[in-house]
Amino acid sequence: MSYAQGIDYAAIAPPVVVAVGAAGTLLLDLATPRARRLLPVLAIGTFLAAFAALALSVAADSRRGTFCTGTRCSYAVDDFTIFLQAFFCLVGVVIVLLCASTVEQDRMPAGEFFFLLLTSFAGMLTLAGARDLLVLLLALEVVTLPALVLVGLRRADPRASEAALKFFLISVMSTAITVYGMSLLYGVTGGLQLGAISAGLARGPNSPVAAAAVLLVVAGFAFKVAAVPFHGWAPDTYQGASVPVAAYLSVASKAAGFAGLILVLDACAAYAGSWRPVLAVLAAATMTVGNLAALRQQHVIRLLAWSSIAQAGYILLPLAVPDAGPALAYLGAYAVMNLGAFGCAAAVAARRPRSAVADYRGLFSDSPLLALALAFFLTCLAGLPPGLIGLIAKVVVFRSAVTGNLVWLAVVMAVNTVVALYYYVRLAAVLFEPAAGTQRLTVPAPVAAAVAMAAAAAVALGFWPQALLGVVPGLG
Amino acid sequence: MSTLLIAIPLAGCLLVALAPERLARALGVAVTGVLLVLALVMVARYRLGGGIQYETDVAWIPGVDARFHLGVDGISLPLVVLTALLSFLCAVYTLHALPEPGRPRAFTSLLLALEVGMLGTFLALDLLLFFVFFEVVLIPMYFLIGTWGGGNRRYASTKFILYTLLGSAVMLLGLLGIYAATGTLDMVALSADHGAGISRGVQILCFLALFVGFGVKAPMWPLHTWLPDAHTEAPTVGSVLLAGVLLKMGTYGLVRIGLPILPGGALVLAPALGVLAVIGICYGALCCLAQRDLKRLVAYSSVGHMGFVLLGIATLTPIGVNAALFANLAHGVITGLLFFLAGSIKERYGTADLDVLGGGLATKFPALGGLLAFAAIASLGLPGLAGFWGEMLAMLGAYRPAADLNRPLFVTLMVLAGIGTVLAAAYFLVLLRRLNAGAVAPRWRDIAYADLGALELAIAALLLVLTLALGLYPRLVLGITDPAVRAVFG
Numbered sequence: 001m002s003y004a005q006g007i008d009y010a011a012i013a014p015p016v017v018v019a020v021g022a023a024g025t026l027l028l029d030l031a032t033p034r035a036r037r038l039l040p041v042l043a044i045g046t047f048l049a050a051f052a053a054l055a056l057s058v059a060a061d062s063r064r065g066t067f068c069t070g071t072r073c074s075y076a077v078d079d080f081t082i083f084l085q086a087f088f089c090l091v092g093v094v095i096v097l098l099c100a101s102t103v104e105q106d107r108m109p110a111g112e113f114f115f116l117l118l119t120s121f122a123g124m125l126t127l128a129g130a131r132d133l134l135v136l137l138l139a140l141e142v143v144t145l146p147a148l149v150l151v152g153l154r155r156a157d158p159r160a161s162e163a164a165l166k167f168f169l170i171s172v173m174s175t176a177i178t179v180y181g182m183s184l185l186y187g188v189t190g191g192l193q194l195g196a197i198s199a200g201l202a203r204g205p206n207s208p209v210a211a212a213a214v215l216l217v218v219a220g221f222a223f224k225v226a227a228v229p230f231h232g233w234a235p236d237t238y239q240g241a242s243v244p245v246a247a248y249l250s251v252a253s254k255a256a257g258f259a260g261l262i263l264v265l266d267a268c269a270a271y272a273g274s275w276r277p278v279l280a281v282l283a284a285a286t287m288t289v290g291n292l293a294a295l296r297q298q299h300v301i302r303l304l305a306w307s308s309i310a311q312a313g314y315i316l317l318p319l320a321v322p323d324a325g326p327a328l329a330y331l332g333a334y335a336v337m338n339l340g341a342f343g344c345a346a347a348v349a350a351r352r353p354r355s356a357v358a359d360y361r362g363l364f365s366d367s368p369l370l371a372l373a374l375a376f377f378l379t380c381l382a383g384l385p386p387g388l389i390g391l392i393a394k395v396v397v398f399r400s401a402v403t404g405n406l407v408w409l410a411v412v413m414a415v416n417t418v419v420a421l422y423y424y425v426r427l428a429a430v431l432f433e434p435a436a437g438t439q440r441l442t443v444p445a446p447v448a449a450a451v452a453m454a455a456a457a458a459v460a461l462g463f464w465p466q467a468l469l470g471v472v473p474g475l476g
Numbered sequence: 477m478s479t480l481l482i483a484i485p486l487a488g489c490l491l492v493a494l495a496p497e498r499l500a501r502a503l504g505v506a507v508t509g510v511l512l513v514l515a516l517v518m519v520a521r522y523r524l525g526g527g528i529q530y531e532t533d534v535a536w537i538p539g540v541d542a543r544f545h546l547g548v549d550g551i552s553l554p555l556v557v558l559t560a561l562l563s564f565l566c567a568v569y570t571l572h573a574l575p576e577p578g579r580p581r582a583f584t585s586l587l588l589a590l591e592v593g594m595l596g597t598f599l600a601l602d603l604l605l606f607f608v609f610f611e612v613v614l615i616p617m618y619f620l621i622g623t624w625g626g627g628n629r630r631y632a633s634t635k636f637i638l639y640t641l642l643g644s645a646v647m648l649l650g651l652l653g654i655y656a657a658t659g660t661l662d663m664v665a666l667s668a669d670h671g672a673g674i675s676r677g678v679q680i681l682c683f684l685a686l687f688v689g690f691g692v693k694a695p696m697w698p699l700h701t702w703l704p705d706a707h708t709e710a711p712t713v714g715s716v717l718l719a720g721v722l723l724k725m726g727t728y729g730l731v732r733i734g735l736p737i738l739p740g741g742a743l744v745l746a747p748a749l750g751v752l753a754v755i756g757i758c759y760g761a762l763c764c765l766a767q768r769d770l771k772r773l774v775a776y777s778s779v780g781h782m783g784f785v786l787l788g789i790a791t792l793t794p795i796g797v798n799a800a801l802f803a804n805l806a807h808g809v810i811t812g813l814l815f816f817l818a819g820s821i822k823e824r825y826g827t828a829d830l831d832v833l834g835g836g837l838a839t840k841f842p843a844l845g846g847l848l849a850f851a852a853i854a855s856l857g858l859p860g861l862a863g864f865w866g867e868m869l870a871m872l873g874a875y876r877p878a879a880d881l882n883r884p885l886f887v888t889l890m891v892l893a894g895i896g897t898v899l900a901a902a903y904f905l906v907l908l909r910r911l912n913a914g915a916v917a918p919r920w921r922d923i924a925y926a927d928l929g930a931l932e933l934a935i936a937a938l939l940l941v942l943t944l945a946l947g948l949y950p951r952l953v954l955g956i957t958d959p960a961v962r963a964v965f966g
Contacts, residue, residue, distance in 0.1 A: 384611055384641065384648075385607075385608045385612055386611075386615060388608060391607075391608070392537060392542075392604075395540050395542070395655075396540055398655075398656070399540050402655075402656040410656055414653075417645060417648070418645040418646065418648075418649065421642065421645050429637070432622065432630075433634075434630065465536075465537045466537060466539070469537065469539040475539055
C-alpha cells in the first residue's frame with residue numbers, strides 16, 4: 001500500500017483559490033498600502049475565480065474525490081459540495097461588497113480584514129467537501145478563528161471587544177465539545193472518514209457511547225448555528241460586531257455550521273433514533289425562543305439577530321425528519337433574504353450607527369428605495385407575499401415536516417410564522433411612519449450594489465423558485 | 477385566456493411605471509379597458525354549467541406540487557367581471573380627479589398591481605397561488621390609502637395592513653392544514669373530494685382558521701374594526717375597490733375553499749358564522765344611525781351588507797350561497813356607486829361630515845342628489861333593485877338551512893336579519909332627509925362647483941343601469957352561479 005497519493009487538484013481548486021486570494025490581499029496591502037481600495041476588488045475577483053474553478057472542475061467530472069483510502073475519500077466533490085461551494089462563493093461576493101465601505105469608515109486595517117474574511121471562506125469551501133472528521137474539524141476551525149478576530153477588529157468600540165471575547169469563549173467551548181464527541185466516535189468505530197463511521201455505526205451493536213458521541217457533536221454544532229439553548233452569544237456578538245460582519249456571521253458562518261451538521265448526521269444515520277427527537281426539540285425551541293425574544297427588541301441588529309436564531313429553527317426542522325434537501329433549500333432562501341435585510345441595516349448603520357428602531361422611523365422619506373428594499377426583505381423573512389421566496393421556502397420545510405410525520409413540529413412552525421409576523425411588520429411599518437425631519441440618506445455604492453443583488457435574487461427566485469429548488473441536492 | 481387577465485395588468489403596471497407622467501392615466505384606462513373587454517368575452521363564450529373553463533395549468537414549484545393553475549367557473553366569473561368593471565371605472569375616474577399629492581404614474585401602476593391581485597385571487601385554483609394573489613392586494617392598497625388618503629391616512633393604512641396581514645397569516649395556517657392533511661394544493665381535486673380523507677377535528681381547526689382569516693377581510697363582526705377607518709381615509713378609488721372587490725375576496729374564499737373542501741368543519745362552525753353575521757347586520761345598521769361622516773356611514777353599511785353575504789353562506793344551502801354570491805355582486809355595484817358619489821360630494825364640499833354638509837344637496841346639485849337617493853334606496857334593498865335579491869334569498873336560505881343545522885336558531889337569525897333590513901331602511905332614509913332635503917346651508921350658497929361632469933355621470937349611469945338590470949333580471953347572475961354552487965355541495 002502506497003502512502004504517496006496523487007492529489008486531484010481540480011477537486012480542491014475552489015478552496016485553494018480562495019486561500020491564495022487571501023494571501024494575495026495580505027501581500028498586496030503590505031507591498032503597496034495605497035492599493036487599499038483595490039482589496040475588495042481582489043476579494044471579489046477571488047470568489048469569482050473560485051466559482052469558475054468549481055465550474056470548470058465540475059464540467060470535467062462532476063464526481064471527484066481525493067485523499068482516498070480504498071473507495072472512501074477524505075475530501076469529495078458531489079452534489080452537496082458543489083451546491084455549498086457555489087453558495088459560499090456567491091455569498092462571499094455580497095459580503096465583500098457590504099464590508100468594503102465599513103472597513104474604510106471604521107478605520108479597520110483593510111489588508112488584515114480581507115485576509116481574515118477570505119481565509120474564513122476558504123475554510124467554508126473546504127468544509128463543504130470534507131468527508132473526514134479531521135478535515136471537518138480543521139475546516140471548522142479555519143472558519144471560526146478568523147471570525148473571532150473579525151468581530152473584534154473594531155478596536156475603537158469597547159463593545160466589539162466584549163462581543164469578540166464572548167464569541168471566543170463560546171467557540172472554544174463548542175469546539176471542545178465537538179472534538180470530544182468526535183473522539184468518541186473514532187473510538188467506537190475506529191474510523192475517521194465519514195463513510196467508515198457510517199459503516200461502523202451501522203455494523204456494531206447499539207452502544208450508548210456512540211449515542212452520547214453523536215449528541216455531543218450535535219451540541220457542538222448547535223453552538224455554531226446558534227440554536228437554542230446554545231444561542232446566548234449571538235445577539236451580543238452581532239450587536240458588537242460591525243453590521244457587515246454580523247451579516248457574515250448570520251449567513252456564511254451559520255451555513256458552515258449547518259453544512260457540518262448535515263454531514264455528521266448523515267454519517268450517524270444508524271443512530272437517527274436517538275438524535276431525531278433531540279433535533280426536533282432543538283428546532284422547536286430555537287424558532288419559538290428566537291421569535292418570542294425578537295418581539296421586544298428595540299435595536300434593529302438585535303432584532304435581526306433574534307430573527308436569524310428563529311430562522312435557524314426552520315432550517316433545523318427538516319434535519320429532524322431527517323431530510324437535508326429542504327434544509328438546504330431554506331438555507332439558500334434565507335441567505336438571500338437575510339443578506340438583503342442586513343445589507344439594508346448596514347446602509348442605515350453607515351449613517352446612523354446607533355441602529356435603534358427609532359433611527360429607522362420615516363426611512364421611506366429619507367431614502368425610498370432603501371426603505372422599500374428593507375420592507376421587502378422583512379416580508380421575505382416573515383414568509384408573506386410579496387416576499388414570495390420566504391413563503392415558498394417555508395412551505396417546502398412545512399411539507400417535509402408533514403411528510404416526515406412531525407405534524408406537531410409543523411404546527412409549532414406555522415404558529416411561529418404568525419408570531420414572527422408581528423415584529424417584522426412592526427419594523428416595516430416604522431419605515432413608513434412620518435419622521436420628525438427628512439434627512440436624505442445616501443447609501444454607499446458597494447452596499448447599494450449588494451442590496452440590489454440580493455433584491456434581484458429574491459424577486460427572481462420568488463417568481464421562479466425552481467431555479468433554487470432545482471439545484472438543491474436531495475430535493476425531488 | 478385566464479393567464480392574460482393576470483399578464484396584462486402586470487405588464488401594464490410595469491409599463492405605466494416607466495411611462496411619462498402625463499400618459500400614465502390614459503394607459504391605465506387602456507389597460508383596464510382591455511381587461512374589461514376580455515372579461516366580457518369570457519362571459520360571452522362561457523358555457524353555462526360547463527364546470528371550470530379557460531383553464532391554465534402549468535407546473536410552478538414542482539418541489540411542493542404547487543401549480544400555476546387558473547380558471548373560472550360560475551362562482552368566480554361574476555366576480556372577475558365585477559373586478560374588471562370597477563377597476564376600469566376607477567381608472568376612468570382618475571382622469572377626472574386625482575387626490576393630493578397627484579403623481580398619476582405611481583397611482584395608476586398601483587391600481588394595476590391591485591388588479592393583478594384581485595383578478596388572480598378569483599382565478600387561482602391552487603391554494604398557494606390563491607394565497608399569493610390574496611396577499612398581493614395588500615401592498616398596493618396600503619400605499620393607496622397611506623399616500624393618497626385623507627388626514628388620518630397613516631393610522632388608517634397601518635391599521636388596515638396590520639389587521640389584514642394577521643388575518644392572512646391565520647388563513648395561511650388553515651391552508652397549510654389542508655395541505656398537511658391531504659398532501660395536495662389542487663383546489664379542483666380537493667373540492668371534488670368534499671373533505672374525504674380529512675379528519676373531523678382537522679376540518680374544524682382548518683375551517684376555524686379560514687373563518688378568522690377570511691372574516692377579517694369580509695369583514696365579519698367583531699373583526700371589522702379596520703374597515704371604517706380604511707374606507708373613510710382612502711381616496712375615492714381606494715374606497716370603491718376596497719368595498720367593491722376586496723371585501724368579496726373574504727366571502728369568495730369561504731365559498732371557494734371553506735365549504736367544498738372542509739364540509740365537516742363548515743357544518744360545525746356554520747351556526748357561529750350565522751350568529752356573527754347577524755350581529756354584523758344589526759351592529760352595522762345601528763352604527764350607521766350614529767354616523768356623522770358620509771363615507772364612514774357607507775363603510776358601516778358595508779359591514780351590514782356583508783353580514784347578509786355571510787348569513788347566506790352560513791345556511792350551507794345552494795339557495796343561501798347563491799344569495800351570498802348575488803349579494804356580493806350587488807353590494808359591489810351599489811356601494812361602488814355610493815363611494816363614487818361620496819367622492820364627488822367630498823370633492824365639491826371638501827368634507828363628508830353630514831353636520832357640516834347640511835341639507836339641500838338635491839337643490840344645489842340635482843343630478844348628484846338624485847343619484848345618491850337612487851343608490852341609497854338600492855342599498856336599503858328596495859325590491860326591483862339589485863340590493864333586494866341577495867338579502868331576500870339569504871333570509872329565505874336561513875328559513876330552511878341545511879338539514880343538519882339547528883333550524884330554530886336560523887329562523888331566529890332570519891328574524892333578526894329582517895329587523896336589520898328595517899334599520900338599514902331607517903338610516904338611509906335619515907341620511908337622505910338630512911342631506912338631500914331642506915334648504916342649502918348659507919355657507920355653501922356660493923361654492924362655484926358645477927353638478928356632476930360627463931365622466932362622473934357616465935360612471936354613475938353605468939352602475940345605475942347595472943343595479944336596475946340585476947334587480948329586474950336576477951337570473952343574469954343566478955343562472956351562472958347556480959350550477960357551480962350545486963357542485964360545491966356535490
